[in-house]
Amino acid sequence: MVSRQDELKDIKTRLKNIVPNTEIIACHEANIQIKIVRTPHKQCLCQFQFPVNYPDAAMLTELKSKVFSDKVLKTMSCLVEAELKKMTGRVQVVSAVKFLNTFIQDNPLVVCAEEISNTKKNLVQEQDEFKVKQKAGSITYKIVCKKYFLHVKLTIPDLYPTESVKIEFKGSNFPKLLETHFVAQAIEVARRCVEAPLKKDPKAPPFQPKPSLYPVLEYLSGDSIHEFPTQKCPYCKKLALKEDPEQNVKDEEADDFVEWIYCNHIYHHKCLDIYMKTPPFTGGKKCIKCGLRIYHDKWNISPQLAEDRWAHKEARKREIDEVADFLDLM
Numbered sequence: 611m612v613s614r615q616d617e618l619k620d621i622k623t624r625l626k627n628i629v630p631n632t633e634i635i636a637c638h639e640a641n642i643q644i645k646i647v648r649t650p651h652k653q654c655l656c657q658f659q660f661p662v663n664y665p666d667a668a669m670l671t672e673l674k675s676k677v678f679s680d681k682v683l684k685t686m687s688c689l690v691e692a693e694l695k696k697m698t699g700r701v702q703v704v705s706a707v708k709f710l711n712t713f714i715q716d717n718p719l720v721v722c723a724e725e726i727s728n729t730k731k732n733l734v735q736e737q738d739e740f741k742v743k744q745k746a747g748s749i750t751y752k753i754v755c756k757k758y759f760l761h762v763k764l765t766i767p768d769l770y771p772t773e774s775v776k777i778e779f780k781g782s783n784f785p786k787l788l789e790t791h792f793v794a795q796a797i798e799v800a801r802r803c804v805e806a807p808l809k810k811d812p813k814a815p816p817f818q819p820k821p822s823l824y825p826v827l828e829y830l831s832g833d834s835i836h837e838f839p840t841q842k843c844p845y846c847k848k849l850a851l852k853e854d855p856e857q858n859v860k861d862e863e864a865d866d867f868v869e870w871i872y873c874n875h876i877y878h879h880k881c882l883d884i885y886m887k888t889p890p891f892t893g894g895k896k897c898i899k900c901g902l903r904i905y906h907d908k909w910n911i912s913p914q915l916a917e918d919r920w921a922h923k924e925a926r927k928r929e930i931d932e933v934a935d936f937l938d939l940m
Contacts, residue, residue, distance in 0.1 A: 612665045612700055614639055620701040628704055629711045642703060646711050649769055651677045651721050658703050668694035669702050679724040686710060718747035721770055725824040733831040753835040757855055758784055760792060760835045771821040774800035783855040791870050792834055799829050833874060844898035845881035873902040891917040
């Protein structure tokens with residue numbers, strides 16, 4: 611018959627050899643506490659107590675963690691309790707801790723379970739394809755709006771959220787320019803979650819890395835892919851993208867070529883060209899839709915130079931009109 615002392619001795623002699631990434635916090639009859647630490651964001655405290663009729667009954671257990679969500683903790687607790695019941699009549703704790711450690715190792719997405727849940731709840735739409743691959747630690751997401759789509763794979767690194775989510779572009783039928791911006795901006799969103807800004811605000815609290823999965827998906831799904839196919843050019847008020855993706859023009863100088871600006875709005879090339887070359891210019895040209903200043907490589911001139919060019923063009927136009935009027939009078 612296994613005794614309580616046998617259980618305590620088993621923990622002290624075997625645990626570190628079987629599960630190296632553990633720390634025995636307490637090990638006596640009143641309370642057993644073992645801490646599992648795989649990474650700073652994959653750790654939990656396992657508390658065990660002897661039941662009255664030990665070893666014929668399973669050890670009583672409670673899991674605590676500052677990093678795992680309540681839902682994840684509840685799931686893990688149920689699994690550990692079920693595992694303990696299989697081991698009645700013999701030593702239990704070491705095997706239970708090993709089981710839990712293996713579960714955390716084999717389920718890398720537990721660290722972002724809440725983000726995945728919020729994504730399904732707030733971002734994924736009926737026509738989308740959202741697949742979670744727990745063992746691989748990855749998510750594939752095909753975001754669909756009307757006839758447009760963008761397909762990405764996101765992989766959660768072992769040190770997440772200290773390290774940002776890894777983004778892999780799988781395919782899209784958006785114009786190449788937008789496709790490039792989507793991926794580049796998603797990578798930038800992820801980077802900002804884990805890297806301190808170069809220009810520090812002296813009044814801001816110390817920078818702390820934060821989870822990047824949901825912000826990336828929120829940008830791709832909520833702010834871009836589900837929005838762009840229905841977005842109108844702010845200047846002409848017509849759909850910026852063609853209803854059929856195959857009909858979007860590729861010539862960057864074509865009137866209907868779609869231009870993207872940093873506030874995440876899109877214009878027809880001709881519309882933006884007219885708008886950027888028409889006053890007022892004071893303070894720089896601002897997006898018609900959101901009011902933020904427009905920065906674009908194709909129209910990268912100062913407000914003063916833009917105004918001077920416009921004034922010169924208008925003066926030239928008046929000269930031509932005056933000559934035409936003079937010739938009409940002859």
